[in-house]
Amino acid sequence: MIPRTIRVVAVATTFGLGLLAAGCSSNSGGSQSASGNGTPTGTITVWARDAEKDFMGNLVKQYNSSHQVQAQLTIIPSANFVQKLGTAAAAGNGPDVSSLDLVFAPYFASTGVLEDITSTYDSLSYKDQFVPGHVAQSTWQGKIYALPFTGDASVLFYNKDLFKKAGLDPNKPPTTWAEIRSDAKKITALGKGTYGFTFAGACGGCNVFEFTPYIWASGGSVLSDDGKKATLDSSQVTDALQFYRDMWTDGSMPSAAETDSGNQQIPLFTTGKVGMTALGAFAIPSFDAAKMNYAATPLPGKDGGTASFAGGDVITVINGTKNPAGAADFVKWATDTQAQTWLAKNGSAPIRKDLLESVYAKQGQPYAEVAKGLEVGKVPFSVVENAIFNDNNGPWVKMIHDSVFTGNIQAAQSTGQQAAQKLIDQAS
Amino acid sequence: MSTSTASLNQKPLARGIRSTRGTGLSTQRKILGALFALPTVVMIATFFLVPLGMTFWMSFNRWPLLGKHKWIGLENYSTALSDSNFLQALKFTLEYTVIITPILLVFGFGLAVLVRRGDRPARFFQSVYFMPVAIGLASASFLWLFMTQSQIGPLWDLMRRIGLISATSNLFAGHWSSLMVVNAMVTWKVVGLQMLLLLSGLQSIPDEVSEAARVDGASGWQRLWYITVPLLRPTLALVLVFSVAGSLLAFDQFYIMTSGGPSNSTITAVYAIYRNSFIQFKLGYGAALSVLLMVILAIVSAIQMLLLRNTDHT
Numbered sequence: 001m002i003p004r005t006i007r008v009v010a011v012a013t014t015f016g017l018g019l020l021a022a023g024c025s026s027n028s029g030g031s032q033s034a035s036g037n038g039t040p041t042g043t044i045t046v047w048a049r050d051a052e053k054d055f056m057g058n059l060v061k062q063y064n065s066s067h068q069v070q071a072q073l074t075i076i077p078s079a080n081f082v083q084k085l086g087t088a089a090a091a092g093n094g095p096d097v098s099s100l101d102l103v104f105a106p107y108f109a110s111t112g113v114l115e116d117i118t119s120t121y122d123s124l125s126y127k128d129q130f131v132p133g134h135v136a137q138s139t140w141q142g143k144i145y146a147l148p149f150t151g152d153a154s155v156l157f158y159n160k161d162l163f164k165k166a167g168l169d170p171n172k173p174p175t176t177w178a179e180i181r182s183d184a185k186k187i188t189a190l191g192k193g194t195y196g197f198t199f200a201g202a203c204g205g206c207n208v209f210e211f212t213p214y215i216w217a218s219g220g221s222v223l224s225d226d227g228k229k230a231t232l233d234s235s236q237v238t239d240a241l242q243f244y245r246d247m248w249t250d251g252s253m254p255s256a257a258e259t260d261s262g263n264q265q266i267p268l269f270t271t272g273k274v275g276m277t278a279l280g281a282f283a284i285p286s287f288d289a290a291k292m293n294y295a296a297t298p299l300p301g302k303d304g305g306t307a308s309f310a311g312g313d314v315i316t317v318i319n320g321t322k323n324p325a326g327a328a329d330f331v332k333w334a335t336d337t338q339a340q341t342w343l344a345k346n347g348s349a350p351i352r353k354d355l356l357e358s359v360y361a362k363q364g365q366p367y368a369e370v371a372k373g374l375e376v377g378k379v380p381f382s383v384v385e386n387a388i389f390n391d392n393n394g395p396w397v398k399m400i401h402d403s404v405f406t407g408n409i410q411a412a413q414s415t416g417q418q419a420a421q422k423l424i425d426q427a428s
Numbered sequence: 429m430s431t432s433t434a435s436l437n438q439k440p441l442a443r444g445i446r447s448t449r450g451t452g453l454s455t456q457r458k459i460l461g462a463l464f465a466l467p468t469v470v471m472i473a474t475f476f477l478v479p480l481g482m483t484f485w486m487s488f489n490r491w492p493l494l495g496k497h498k499w500i501g502l503e504n505y506s507t508a509l510s511d512s513n514f515l516q517a518l519k520f521t522l523e524y525t526v527i528i529t530p531i532l533l534v535f536g537f538g539l540a541v542l543v544r545r546g547d548r549p550a551r552f553f554q555s556v557y558f559m560p561v562a563i564g565l566a567s568a569s570f571l572w573l574f575m576t577q578s579q580i581g582p583l584w585d586l587m588r589r590i591g592l593i594s595a596t597s598n599l600f601a602g603h604w605s606s607l608m609v610v611n612a613m614v615t616w617k618v619v620g621l622q623m624l625l626l627l628s629g630l631q632s633i634p635d636e637v638s639e640a641a642r643v644d645g646a647s648g649w650q651r652l653w654y655i656t657v658p659l660l661r662p663t664l665a666l667v668l669v670f671s672v673a674g675s676l677l678a679f680d681q682f683y684i685m686t687s688g689g690p691s692n693s694t695i696t697a698v699y700a701i702y703r704n705s706f707i708q709f710k711l712g713y714g715a716a717l718s719v720l721l722m723v724i725l726a727i728v729s730a731i732q733m734l735l736l737r738n739t740d741h742t
Contacts, residue, residue, distance in 0.1 A: 083706055086493045111494035202689050256578050259600040261687050267580075387708045393688045393695060394707075402691055405601070423708065 040325040041068045044096035047085065049078045052099060052150070052313070055346055062342065063333055069326040071097070082386070089113040089318055096321040097330050099149055099313045102137040103208075103385040106227070108316070109140035110383045115317040118144040120328045124335065129352040133310025133377040146314035147335050148351035150343060152280040153308040153373030154209045155296040156180075157287070157366070162187050162194065162275045173297035176304055177214070177243045180276065184252035187275035195268075196252040196275045199244070201404060203262035204397040208380065208389040209309045210278035210299070211400060214240045216378055217301030222389075222396075227382035228428070230420035232399060233413045239302055241403040241413070248404050258405050261392060269294075280311060281349055281370040296369035310377025312351065349374055384423045395419035483715045491712030504716035513692075514717060517700035518724075524696065525675035528611055532671050533664075535615060536622025543623070544630055554627070558620035565617065569684035572613040576600075603693045606686045610694070614681060618674070622667055629663025630656070665736035669729055676725050697721050 048056040053075050060073045074095065076084050082104055088094040090113075100108065108114050121127055121144040134148030160170035166186040174180040184196025200206035212222055220236020223229065231237070247253055254274065256264050266283050268274045270290035278299055287294055298306035315334050317327040333339055340350040344360040349367075353375055361368040382388060389396045399416030403409040487504055491497040508514055543554040560568065575583040578598040587593045599605045633656060641651050657664070679698035682688060688695040695703070701721065705714030 080706070083493065086709075090494055108494075111492075113494060202687055254579070255596045255598040255601065258598055259689060384708075391703065391707045393692050393703060398692055401689070405690075426708075426710075 039068055040323070040329040042323045042326050043070045043072060044321070044323050044326045044330055046071050046073050046330065047076055047081075047095040047098040048073065049081050049099065049101070049313075050075050051078055055343060055348060056099065058346070059334065059339060059342070062339070063330060067329065067333070069323070069329055071330055085318075086111075086113065089320070092320055094318045094320065096318060096323055096327040097315065098318055099315050100146065102134055102146075102148075102310070102312055102314045102379060103390065105137045105146050105314050105316070106140060106381060106385070107383045109138075109145035113319055114145040115319045115321065115324065115327075116143045116145060117147065117317055117328060117331065120144075120317075120332060121147060124332065126335075126337075126352055126354065129354045130335075131310060131351050131353060131356075131374050131377065133374070133379050134312065134314055134351050136381060137379050138314050146316040147331050148312075149315040149334055150312040151349035151351045151356075151374045152282060152311040153349070153370050153377045154213055154278055154280050154299060154311070155308065155366070155369045155373050156276055156278050156299050157269065157283065157294055157296050158276045159269065159272060159274070160293045160295055162190070162272065166190055166275070170295070173295065174276075175297075175300050177240075177300065177302050180300070181243070181247055181250065181252070184247055184275060185250055188250070188252045193254075194273055194275070195254045196250075197247050198253050198257045198260070198265055198268050198274045198277050200260040200262045200265055201257045201401050202259050202392060202397065204392050204394050205390040206260075206262045206265070207397055207400055208385075209280065209311055211240065211244075212378075212380065213278075213299035213307040213309055214243065214301065215307075217299060217305040217307035218303075219301070219305075221380075223380045223382055225381065227380070228424060230388070230417055230424060232395070232420055233417040236302075238409060238413060241400065241409045243302070244400070244404045245407055245409065249407070258401075281367065284366050284370075285347070287366075294366070296366040298369065298373060306373075306376075308373030308377040310374055310379055312349070382424065384427045387423045388420045395423070483718055486712050486715035487719050488716075489712045491710070491715070493709035493711060497712065500712075504713045505720070507713065508716055508720055513695075514697070514700050514704075516692075517695045517697050520694060521676055521678065521697045524607065524610075524678060525672055527607070528614055528675050529668070529671050531611060531615055532619055532622050533667065535619045536667065537626050539619065539623040540626035540630055543627060546631075554623070557623055560617045561620040563617065565680045566684060568613060568617045569681045572609065572616075573685045576609050600686055601690055603690060606690065606694055610681050610685055613685065618671075622671065625667050625670075626660070626663055629660045632663075633659045661736055665733065668736065669732055672728060672732065673725060676721070676728065 046056075046060060056073055056075070060071050064070050081101075085094060085098055085100070085108070089108075094113070105114075124147075130148050131151060134151070135144075138144055138146035138148065156173070158173055163170040163183070166183070166189070168183055168186060174183050180197065187194060187196040199210060215222060215236050218236045218239065220234050220240070221231050222237065223231060248257075254268060256268065265274075265277050265279060266286050269277050269279075269283075270286055270292060272292070299308060300306055315331045317324065317331055321327045335351070337355065340352055340355050341359055344350040344355055345363075349360055349370055350356055351374075356371040356374060361371040379385075380389060388394055391397070395416040398419075399412045402412035402415075406412075486497075488499060488501060489497040490500050490503075539557050543550040543557070563571075572583075575581045576599050578584055578596075578600075584593070584597075584599065588595060588597070593599070599609050637659070638651055638655055641655050646654065677698055678696045679702065682694050682696050682699055683702070686694040688699060697717070698721070701714050701717045704710045704717060
């Protein structure tokens with residue numbers, strides 16, 4: 001989940017639970033199959049989150065004007081997208097196609113909601129160009145259940161003006177944790193409410209996006225590759241937590257970091273009060289609008305190396321669709337050169353290496369860094385990714401929060417490890 | 429703070445039915461009466477009884493969002509009783525209820541006394557105090573979240589200027605300070621309703637009673653304590669049950685303002701139910717927690733009713 005997805009309001013009254021779970025959407029799926037000559041026809045329904053409203057509407061229009069299959073778009077509020085899709089699919093009245101935050105792909109694939117589209121995937125001439133993070137998330141037990149759709153990746157943004165003022169070389173961004181820490185100290189020393197670094201200390205999704213890369217780049221992990229074992233108590237996690245803790249005790253972070261649930265990083269950076277913060281391409285328009293003099297650089301490991309979190313959406317065919325040919329046609333089209341080039345020029349990183357390099361990276365320095373990050377970006381693979389990492393009250397953010405702001409790293413890690421492992425065990 | 433108005437309507441309804449007893453209605457009229465009641469019965473069954481029954485049924489199952497559910501008897505309930513997260517949430521909910529209820533009662537009563545005179549200025553202030561009640565709880569939470577945000581909030585800035593907090597203070601970083609911000613918001617938001625209810629109670633006390641006491645030489649405080657409060661008991665009971673039930677079901681204000689923080693210390697019972705059901709997708713377990721909370725709410729309300737029952741009612 002990209003941190004821009006700030007949860008707004010979800011009102012669940014106690015006794016309404018049964019009602020909520022029982023009767024949700026009644027959006028019946030699309031209809032009818034392929035015509036005689038093999039060209040898909042009929043209609044399909046497509047679901048997407050409200051965060052994708054602008055570009056999805058346009059993409060669907062483009063598709064409809066050039067295809068026999070007619071797609072109908074429904075926008076679902078991000079806050080309850082997963083519940084809606086889950087209950088609708090379980091009741092047999094889900095959409096034919098759905099865009100889906102890639103962190104949820106393993107969960108929906110493992111529960112049989114998604115159609116196996118391995119053959120569609122294999123038929124794509126550009127399948128080797130797909131970024132690896134999205135493909136890994138789309139794979140369940142050797143089969144492909146989704147195609148990559150939209151991309152983003154975490155990078156470290158830094159304010160070049162503040163670097164200059166603090167006597168640092170604006171063309172030499174930090175490449176190790178020690179350099180980030182010392183640069184942050186120098187920027188903080190400028191005074192007048194200036195801070196070297198900030199992060200969203202109360203936001204799970206932000207930190208899986210922005211904090212795990214430090215661990216990965218140092219050779220560590222937060223989960224085993226198969227998602228069965230949590231590794232939150234590993235030494236690389238300890239080091240990364242200590243790194244943030246040190247910057248907090250140095251006074252290099254504003255007090256707002258402690259309770260930031262994801263909506264203060266961008267304003268703090270655009271007002272020129274903060275020297276460095278890790279974010280994704282979604283922040284670039286805000287920085288440009290504020291006429292910032294800034295640049296992006298990869299998130300480093302402890303003593304070098306780099307890593308990135310691959311964010312964005314995958315696009316899926318929902319199991320039970322009445323128009324599988326039409327649905328497959330749409331998801332294929334959504335990854336082709338026309339659609340992805342349009343996306344690249346309209347705010348979302350494409351999920352193909354060829355287009356990242358030939359189109360997206362050409363739009364400027366920060367875009368080029370995001371493109372590099374996305375090409376190697378990773379995602380913790382788990383059917384309970386949301387409960388462990390994205391939940392703002394989950395074990396991941398509690399571990400980070402307690403470590404950085406109270407300093408008892410060992411206790412926080414062991415509590416986090418146990419809670420995360422429990423969530424994994426309960427789900428299996 | 430979700431409270432049902434159904435309970436309010438039940439009394440007059442019951443009385444109405446009772447009064448028709450023994451008046452020898454014809455069968456036709458009885459059928460007609462039943463037909464008139466039918467829409468309400470259907471509504472209550474559809475929107476109250478069926479979901480309630482469904483919740484009970486789900487609570488005896490392992491019920492994931494996706495996939496098959498499985499009957500597990502009382503396992504969800506036994507898990508709940510040793511679930512430290514839920515018990516912590518219950519403890520916090522009680523803590524919040526115990527703090528906010530007297531605040532609301534005292535301020536509500538105070539305002540009711542202030543606007544009691546009923547002249548033009550009093551009526552003006554009565555409207556002013558009531559105004560926040562008309563705002564949605566979620567909107568009010570967002571408003572206060574912004575106003576109290578460190579560095580950018582006007583209320584935060586005011587507190588810093590008068591020296592209550594320092595320039596680096598973050599009100600949501602501490603358990604007590606976050607709770608106090610939420611309490612302030614809730615008081616501002618709902619005290620007007622409490623005031624209105626208590627005002628109607630106050631106005632129903634005949635002036636003569638107080639007058640007589642004054643003639644007998646009772647002081648202001650004595651009249652308040654021995655005359656007003658006892659006669660206000662039914663209204664007080666209503667206000668108390670309202671505010672306690674609302675507080676025990678608190679969710680929005682904490683979800684929006686504190687996000688359960690710092691470090692999950694302001695997660696209420698409903699918040700915990702929400703997380704289990706819709707983040708961890710354990711719908712059966714969430715249903716069991718809902719049933720437990722309902723039982724607690726029923727017990728607490730029953731105790732309040734018993735304690736405040738008008739025993740000397742004539």
